Amino acid sequence: HYLDCDYDLSKVLFITTANTLDRIPRPLQDRMEVIRIPGYTELEKLNIAKKYLLKKQQEANGLWPENIEVSDGAIQGIIRHYTREAGVRNLERELASICRKVAVEVVKTDRNAHVKVSSSSLGKYLGVPKFRYGTAETVPQVGVATGLAWTELGGELLSVEVTIVPGRGKLTITGQLGDVMQESAQAALSYVRSRAEVLGLDRGFYHRIDIHIHIPEGAIPKDGPSAGITLATALVSALTRSPIRNDLAMTGEITLRGRVLPIGGLKEKVLAAHRGGIKTILMPKDNAKDIEEIPPQIMKGITLIQVEHMDEVLKHALVLTDPDAFFKSGKGESDLAFLREPEPKGRMTPGDEEDTTVSTNLS
Incomplete structure (x- = not known):
């Protein structure tokens, strides 16, 4: 907002984020200190999902820990076939989608029901895979x-x-x-x-x-x-x-x-x-x-x-x-x-x- 008055910015440090540097004007880049932060690896995403994201979405959707179990293979399948990102934002969205659908199953059946989500059942909750990843050739x-x-x-x-x-x-x-x-x-x-x-x-x-x-x-x-x-x-x-x-x-x-x-x-x-x-x-x-x-x-x-x-x-x-x-x-x-x-x-x-x-x- 334009304040129309003097404001002391001499002791203010501006921190900005960007996915790429290509669209930042070169004169502005020259006046910035660029810190490159690499994206998460698959193993890091898997652990973040297990320790933080899944628990957060369980609570947000009214599920007890015993109501839902998501296997490591299922989380890895989400990372590879349903998201393509450096961070975990879309991974959390997909986990939230699964939790909402599991919550509906629990309400329809039994409050103490236990639903296990495996890699083979991802299609039931998330639909057709959105992405594919390269694999090695089968023969020379x-x-x-x-x-x-x-x-x-x-x-x-x-x-x-x-x-x-x-x-x-x-x-x-x-x-x-x-x-x-x-x-x-x-x-x-x-x-x-x-x-x-x-x-x-x-x-x-x-x-x-x-x-x-x-x-x-x-x-x-x-x-x-x-x-x-x-x-x-x-x-x-x-x-x-x-x-x-x-x-x-x-x-x-x-x-x-x-x-x-x-x-x-x-x-x-x-x-x-x-x-x-x-x-x-x-x-x-x-x-x-x-x-x-x-x-x-x-x-x-x-x-x-x-x-x-x-x-x-x-x-x-x-x-x-x-x-x-x-x-x-x-x-x-x-x-x-x-x-x-x-x-x-x-x-x-x-x-x-x-x-x-x-x-x-x-x-």
């Missing part, structure tokens, strides 16, 4: 790599698919990707081209093929550099026809020389991998300092492998009988016949002089 596949992404709501598994078809050097990228991720895809392709002979590909292979990179769930915007090594791995897999391990996920930025640079949000990404059934994670070596932030109980079921170069990533990620021999000239030779055809001799046709034509579809 060619051209399909699993990456890790950070969002405002926590970590997510990111599936990257690459297919190779005969063509004239066209690179198509789909899946509603931001500018940074598109640049990562082009950097990944440049790395693969620079390592063509080592991977068993002739130097001009890209003149005879079209490459389509797709990241599913196109309705969700995706951006950031941390998918670089995932994109490069999927490209190499598709070109050499080598399957990628289905129990492995990776995160890291890639340079044109194949170096793996550090990323942010390692804790959230590891938690997403654990939730999705991933057993092994490839991470940049420079992120070693962030490992101590990961809960010990999560670390028991996850193997973290620190990498510095893309060659290390390929040795761990691809299903190879002899990883060392793969990088010796010709050992990673593709079984795609049109990749091994010799370059046509004589004058090039229009368009052949261009290395790669990039067309991006953001649908």
Whole structure:
């Protein structure tokens, strides 16, 4: 309210909150001290719900503790399939909805009735699940790599698919990707081209093929550099026809020389991998300092492998009988016949002089 009088603010400290920094004007950010508070992990949400939220909603809806029992599996199901948030606001709302419906059952039957809510009965109280979370692939596949992404709501598994078809050097990228991720895809392709002979590909292979990179769930915007090594791995897999391990996920930025640079949000990404059934994670070596932030109980079921170069990533990620021999000239030779055809001799046709034509579809 406008007071229309002098007011001393010299000893007043303003504290504001925001879900993201993107919409805060840069001049204002420069005058603020920003404190980043990470969202709750699934385990933290589970304990908050058991110790505080459920008891609060029991009392608010007139239930005795013996009237309702919500299993850990049910609470976890609510967290994964009915909420997608950094905090617990919607989790409390869903628990309140369950308590109201249980209260109706108690009133209709017996005041001393005992209702148990399990993961299998969530649909009865909350309806059809609203969200899904990524899970590991069931078998190793060619051209399909699993990456890790950070969002405002926590970590997510990111599936990257690459297919190779005969063509004239066209690179198509789909899946509603931001500018940074598109640049990562082009950097990944440049790395693969620079390592063509080592991977068993002739130097001009890209003149005879079209490459389509797709990241599913196109309705969700995706951006950031941390998918670089995932994109490069999927490209190499598709070109050499080598399957990628289905129990492995990776995160890291890639340079044109194949170096793996550090990323942010390692804790959230590891938690997403654990939730999705991933057993092994490839991470940049420079992120070693962030490992101590990961809960010990999560670390028991996850193997973290620190990498510095893309060659290390390929040795761990691809299903190879002899990883060392793969990088010796010709050992990673593709079984795609049109990749091994010799370059046509004589004058090039229009368009052949261009290395790669990039067309991006953001649908």
